[in-house]
Amino acid sequence: MRILVVNPNSTTSMTVRIAAAARSVAAPGTEILAVNPPSGPASIEGYYDEALAVPGLLAEIERHEGTIAGTVIACFDDVGLDAARSLATAPVIGICEAAMQTASLLGGRFSVVTTLARSVPALERLAQRYGMAGRSTIRAAGVPVLALEDPASGAVDRVRAEIRRAMEQDGAESIVLGCAGMADLARSLGEEMGLPVVDGVTAAVKLAEGLAALGLRTSKAGGYAAPLPKAR
Amino acid sequence: MRILVVNPNSTTSMTVRIAAAARSVAAPGTEILAVNPPSGPASIEGYYDEALAVPGLLAEIERHEGTIAGTVIACFDDVGLDAARSLATAPVIGICEAAMQTASLLGGRFSVVTTLARSVPALERLAQRYGMAGRSTIRAAGVPVLALEDPASGAVDRVRAEIRRAMEQDGAESIVLGCAGMADLARSLGEEMGLPVVDGVTAAVKLAEGLAALGLRTSKAGGYAAPLPKAR
Amino acid sequence: MRILVVNPNSTTSMTVRIAAAARSVAAPGTEILAVNPPSGPASIEGYYDEALAVPGLLAEIERHEGTIAGTVIACFDDVGLDAARSLATAPVIGICEAAMQTASLLGGRFSVVTTLARSVPALERLAQRYGMAGRSTIRAAGVPVLALEDPASGAVDRVRAEIRRAMEQDGAESIVLGCAGMADLARSLGEEMGLPVVDGVTAAVKLAEGLAALGLRTSKAGGYAAPLPKAR
Amino acid sequence: MRILVVNPNSTTSMTVRIAAAARSVAAPGTEILAVNPPSGPASIEGYYDEALAVPGLLAEIERHEGTIAGTVIACFDDVGLDAARSLATAPVIGICEAAMQTASLLGGRFSVVTTLARSVPALERLAQRYGMAGRSTIRAAGVPVLALEDPASGAVDRVRAEIRRAMEQDGAESIVLGCAGMADLARSLGEEMGLPVVDGVTAAVKLAEGLAALGLRTSKAGGYAAPLPKAR
Amino acid sequence: MRILVVNPNSTTSMTVRIAAAARSVAAPGTEILAVNPPSGPASIEGYYDEALAVPGLLAEIERHEGTIAGTVIACFDDVGLDAARSLATAPVIGICEAAMQTASLLGGRFSVVTTLARSVPALERLAQRYGMAGRSTIRAAGVPVLALEDPASGAVDRVRAEIRRAMEQDGAESIVLGCAGMADLARSLGEEMGLPVVDGVTAAVKLAEGLAALGLRTSKAGGYAAPLPKAR
Amino acid sequence: MRILVVNPNSTTSMTVRIAAAARSVAAPGTEILAVNPPSGPASIEGYYDEALAVPGLLAEIERHEGTIAGTVIACFDDVGLDAARSLATAPVIGICEAAMQTASLLGGRFSVVTTLARSVPALERLAQRYGMAGRSTIRAAGVPVLALEDPASGAVDRVRAEIRRAMEQDGAESIVLGCAGMADLARSLGEEMGLPVVDGVTAAVKLAEGLAALGLRTSKAGGYAAPLPKAR
Incomplete structure (x- = not known):
């Protein structure tokens, strides 16, 4: 089972620490794939930083679509959580x-x-x-x-x-x-x-593992329906 | 008084209609400047479209910073409202x-x-x-x-x-x-x-005119503090 | 456009100051008609004063019915707001x-x-x-x-x-x-x-002007239905 | 123990029926004094009727001040309840x-x-x-x-x-x-x-009797403080 | 009219004091029957004590079923209130x-x-x-x-x-x-x-007397339906 | 890691099915210990059954205290959840x-x-x-x-x-x-x-495993403080 942990800011040293925390609680069979967008705000401190971090976050989720059992968004503002749930087929958990x-x-x-x-x-x-x-x-x-x-x-x-x-x-x-x-x-x-x-972060890893074990995925019957095809 | 009306999707024909509605209620001295981002989702139908529309919306607001008395975000999801309020010095109104x-x-x-x-x-x-x-x-x-x-x-x-x-x-x-x-x-x-x-749209134009007449601007004393300088 | 501003207490000096504040933000074409009931509590400090101020307030609204574009009730307790909305055909705004x-x-x-x-x-x-x-x-x-x-x-x-x-x-x-x-x-x-x-007061004047510009009036489809004819 | 039951509309036949209902549940030692204002709306159907009924209601309460153990306001809109509690020293119960x-x-x-x-x-x-x-x-x-x-x-x-x-x-x-x-x-x-x-009505009579037996009165430590002396 | 007052802890001296308080406000025709379970927690200080007190409380209510006009549960946590309402036919009041x-x-x-x-x-x-x-x-x-x-x-x-x-x-x-x-x-x-x-305690006694006078009993049309026959 | 799953009713065939569901999602190293009280209501259908089931439930939890990593209460009414959290040192999860x-x-x-x-x-x-x-x-x-x-x-x-x-x-x-x-x-x-x-049931097993992996236990700093020593 592979869990994607996305740090939505671009500070790689923070991603490294987040990954270590995630791995410290992951189950034996769980692989933690921790990433951050190559660019975007160095830290997320307020609504403006949040908004600018989301496209990079979504790109990371899209890049790994189909290869993961769940995603953790590792920013306490739960930035992009709703968009990520619409985009992904596997569950997405915000750390807040x-x-x-x-x-x-x-x-x-x-x-x-x-x-x-x-x-x-x-x-x-x-x-x-x-x-x-x-x-x-x-x-x-x-x-x-x-x-x-x-x-x-x-x-x-x-x-x-x-x-x-x-x-x-x-x-x-x-x-x-x-x-x-x-x-x-x-x-x-x-x-x-x-x-x-x-x-x-650690709490979300366990929830993501749990949902995967339960065979549960994000509902597509409401607000998290897959994005409609259109010019973007 | 100039009010910026941003249609955050990229469909210019909709911007034209929004502009006409805005102008139909604007006070005599109010100029309506209606814009949309040059690219981005053609329409906003769900959380994913919302997220992708925000950077273009913020760029439009940034481009007109200092020249306007207020901004209307002309998407009923009030996309990017919080980020826009952090970024802008003039008031920002969501149409919802x-x-x-x-x-x-x-x-x-x-x-x-x-x-x-x-x-x-x-x-x-x-x-x-x-x-x-x-x-x-x-x-x-x-x-x-x-x-x-x-x-x-x-x-x-x-x-x-x-x-x-x-x-x-x-x-x-x-x-x-x-x-x-x-x-x-x-x-x-x-x-x-x-x-x-x-x-x-029309309701928001009147609220934006009203705030300008009252001399009121977004509070910077809390969540809408100006973005901190940092790598983005 | 004429906006009726009713100070529901009977202190004329306060009405004068309220009128000045209202006029300081009114649009060029707006006439502010500021009144107070000839009798009633000199100030509104608690529920009892509120209750006694309402009939005089309603009489002022009734007296100007048909000649105004909107009414502002200039007491922060929003006294008589619901009754005034039932009575008037133009919109009524409470300052709270x-x-x-x-x-x-x-x-x-x-x-x-x-x-x-x-x-x-x-x-x-x-x-x-x-x-x-x-x-x-x-x-x-x-x-x-x-x-x-x-x-x-x-x-x-x-x-x-x-x-x-x-x-x-x-x-x-x-x-x-x-x-x-x-x-x-x-x-x-x-x-x-x-x-x-x-x-x-000033905020309400701008809202009243805005509703008038939008062509919106109080809904009569629910709790604000016009009073039924009956002995009173 | 005397309980004042005020029907705030001016329809005496309704007061008679309300009085009968109140008496049907009153304790042996309780006297029900049922009154209505001599004038005012014949029935209370909406906010406007409510507002016009309050001064007559308050006059009835004032007239019996000091002679009663509690008051019941016998209109389901609980009209004038807060003003009555400020005015009266004995408890006041709304029937809603x-x-x-x-x-x-x-x-x-x-x-x-x-x-x-x-x-x-x-x-x-x-x-x-x-x-x-x-x-x-x-x-x-x-x-x-x-x-x-x-x-x-x-x-x-x-x-x-x-x-x-x-x-x-x-x-x-x-x-x-x-x-x-x-x-x-x-x-x-x-x-x-x-x-x-x-x-x-009957529920309120029992609550009023209960408060009297408990020796409890409306608190004057907040919003129900006695009206301040002033021109009215 | 007989009101059952159950102290759900097993401290008899407290029951005596509760009974005295209850009697001090009871109407002339009301008999206060104050009891406590023979065993169970000596005082109720937290959720665990609450849970252990409930069976004894329910046994007292069951023992007096049919002979009382209402029950007061004399513990401020309102322990067992819902179960008691299901079990009893007469009203049950919690003191909180x-x-x-x-x-x-x-x-x-x-x-x-x-x-x-x-x-x-x-x-x-x-x-x-x-x-x-x-x-x-x-x-x-x-x-x-x-x-x-x-x-x-x-x-x-x-x-x-x-x-x-x-x-x-x-x-x-x-x-x-x-x-x-x-x-x-x-x-x-x-x-x-x-x-x-x-x-x-005293407030609940008056409410219980009141419900009895009104002829009102617990609704059996929902969550307080009588327990179903089954092995227990 | 041993998770205690308590079916608080006394129907053993239901415990067997609950255990099978729990085991179907448990992690490789997790032992599911599924029990029910030897007596008590055969099913929990309403508040009265709930109340009678709790002492047996608490006895099961007490009996296994110190040997388990977490407890699941397998009744959707979350019966006895608060009392169980006070009693146990390991986390307790209700299935609702x-x-x-x-x-x-x-x-x-x-x-x-x-x-x-x-x-x-x-x-x-x-x-x-x-x-x-x-x-x-x-x-x-x-x-x-x-x-x-x-x-x-x-x-x-x-x-x-x-x-x-x-x-x-x-x-x-x-x-x-x-x-x-x-x-x-x-x-x-x-x-x-x-x-x-x-x-x-299955959701709670994964949450219990997760809390154990995170090293988190019920807070004893508030309402879930351990029961005080006293006669019960």
Whole structure:
């Protein structure tokens, strides 16, 4: 079984870390194919970056169509998720959706700790869409995405501090890490903090494997119908 | 005052009709600049078309930045609305948002009559986002977008029939036409049906003029902060 | 085009200020006819004042029926809005509805700064009705309505301080001024605070002009059907 | 204990029937004082009638202030409920609120059968306000209010037929009668239909008695603070 | 009229206090029969205790079937409420539902003060179910249930302090006491605090009396249909 | 890895079929331990059966505590889910929650086809709890649970017919089978109907495996805190 993990930004070092996180939880028979578009925004920090990342993301999905059992979109804004589901025949999982679903299986309220404040409104809207608005709080640690690539940036300390605030102020029973670039932090932060810390990349890999094992694919009976043939 | 009206699909004949509708309601001092991207999907029928239309839409907005008082995105899916608001300094109005707001000023429940069934889920999600889910029903007339360009297609009759069903079955107090390609039908259908029929293009032009007169611009204090400088 | 602006309280000095604000944004061809009932509560501060103000408000609307293109109800509680829509043939706009709609076009979350704490529950209910509860916070500056008529009262400073709290604590991307008596403050406070500050009177005038230009009137197909003839 | 039951319309024959229904369930020690304003709309059928009925209603409440243990507003639109709560020191119960609460204790989904279609939007909004929108359906029997005063009008048959439709189509587990003029029908229709049929007048009397026994009064700590002294 | 009040935990001293509170508000003709299961959890503090208390609760209801006019479940988690409604022919009232309904008649926002933090999620879910989530806040005083049986425990002081926080921070217009063991505190705390303090046991007794007087019983037309005969 | 699958009713033949379905999707290294309580209701059809099944369910979970990687509760009412999460240290998955989450990854709207009409209200409440109420419809096929054990009962035909109605009337993009006794029908019905048909037992097994692989356990920081020591 091959799972395509697309990092929709063009920062290859982040793709490498995402791939490692994905492989750390993949089942023995699962091959993780981690890619990123050759060009496009270096990081996704707000709606404009999101929009520009989508065509490259869709091209990656199209390129691997027919050879994969499922796709994970490894950006916490779930960029291009609907378009990808229309395009692909295999299931597509967004890491925000995956992480929120997973957190909801482990406790009641959860808090998301994302990077920059400008991303909070987009994630609040996703929480609304996924039926999680009533049980979640979205917080920003004030960390640019690419600071997560730099161990000297102090980014992890700021994430840790924000998790503490979530525990004290939000009634959070679990924490969701709100950026694919935090994928490798979940396990250690969870042990340190003493409550479940969920990362979306790893959660999505398990959901994709699960759907494949169940023989389930995206429904084409509604909004995810295959694109109509036309001039584009 | 110059209002930019962007038809995000690449069908110029539709842009011409949209422009005419926009001009029919514009105030004396308002110049309507109607454009479409030179390439991209010929019509927007589902999430995949939406995603591919956005970069061309944003390029048009960027090209006219600084010379306009406001922008109307003339696709009922409100494609690229958030990215456009981040990018532009002048206000940006989506025609779905404009039409739903306008309908909500005229009565209680309203029904949207859009083109194809595959677009219904996207519009239901917009109704949710705009706080209108509890008072609206989304319906499809089974009309491809470009059939609206062809008087011989019978498209208008199918729209008319769907409006009748909305009046009989939904308790609709007003009707929203769910495609920019229907912009020129609103007034005549309203007179024929005896209840308000709202088109988003014309509604959005008036909202854009209004915001300009009020001296109001998109807030940059949250999710619509200007894009950060970075490799794209 | 003539727009009727009804201040439903009986304080003529407030009507004068409301009229000036309305005229400051009206289109060249728009005549603003600003009135208030000859008697009734001097200010509207709570549900009881609301109820007593409505008959006078309706009498003003009835008196001008047939001569106007639209009516603005210039009290932020949107008092009598439904009854006025039933009674009038031209559109009727409430300033709370107008301001919330306008704010929602400019950003995500917004905060309303109103006068007295006793008005907060009524405005929270309006936010719910208009589909804005999930994105808005209602705050009171602790300012009696008529203090806004008195430059020496310090009322504006208290409004300014409450706006600052909204920016710091609510994640507000824009501010809505929650009283018709604040109509003349929006532009200067917006410039001072660096984010959009929306006033309902001016916003409603532009919406009323827009509906008139679109040829749209209140639907009589549901709850706003004309009153039945009967002894009253 | 004296309970004031105000029929806010001016049709005395309806007040007589409402009083009889109220007395039929009142506890031994409860005196029912049923009144209506001397003038005002003969029936309340829509928002305009509602608005005009409120001042007379408030005058009745004011006239009996200090002599009663609670007030029931006997119009299913719960007209003037908030103003009455501000004005009165004893509790005030609306019959829509009372009936919906009572129905929610007896089953899951319920349907309201009211008089005219024009009243449906107002009742849907009340269901929203009372937290009952997700479990209720509002239906109109097409019966003018005063037809309920006339045994030869066939009104009861139309109510009966609408209850049957609610049972077949809505999944209704109980029925709420949506007009004070139906107060005397609840018990017989319940027996005939084999499911709970709730009337608001009688339900509200029991709630008012209950609050009095509990020693509870309207909170003056928020929106129901006593009206401020001012020119009215 | 006989009302069965079941304390679903096995602490008889609490049953005695609950019975006294119930009798203090019961109508002259009402007999309060207060019972608890002979075994089961000594107090209900979380979901596990809830689950284990239900069979004993149902056995008490079954034992008195046919001899009572209504049942009150005197645990603020409303444990076993749905099963009890299926089983019994007379109405069944949960004290959380009763208290929240009662508070909603007295003001807008209310806060619940319960015992331990672990019970907050369950009560938030009940608020959601009863349509009260948008107007309520759930708080814990950090008091074990059985500390309420011990005057020397300081429990009442902690409840008092939490009520003060609710008044200062939540905009609470009334307070709901979130444990049957607080039933005897409502009246004195209400007088002390100057706003309505609602206890569910007493509120539920009045609702049960009311339903009996109205001749209303649980609907068997849906989810509360009588259990099917089968091996159990 | 050992996954405990508890059928909370006492019908062993159903446990056998549930076990087979679970094993058909389990990963190579996963052992499925399928059990049912030795006594308790033979099937779960309504709230009363639910309540009586829980103690036996909890006893099974307690008996295997410490030896398993996760538990699946194989009743579509998700009976005892909260209590089980409090009790167990390993994750616990309800099959309704699992199926609804899975369906939400495959399309927009989905319909649940359950057994008897009396179970619909309970499932509607679960849909509300899981954030799925806005995108789901609950339907009953009119099939007693144990009819699913009998190939001659015609039960499968009735399920098939109800799926067809869901496709025609609800806009369902996928189907959820609303009873553990339907676990073996999902794959064949999906192929026959041409849209995803999701069964909760198999979906829950994959979620339980996934959580185990991610090293995630139920949060004990809130409502699922371990039961307090006390007399029970």
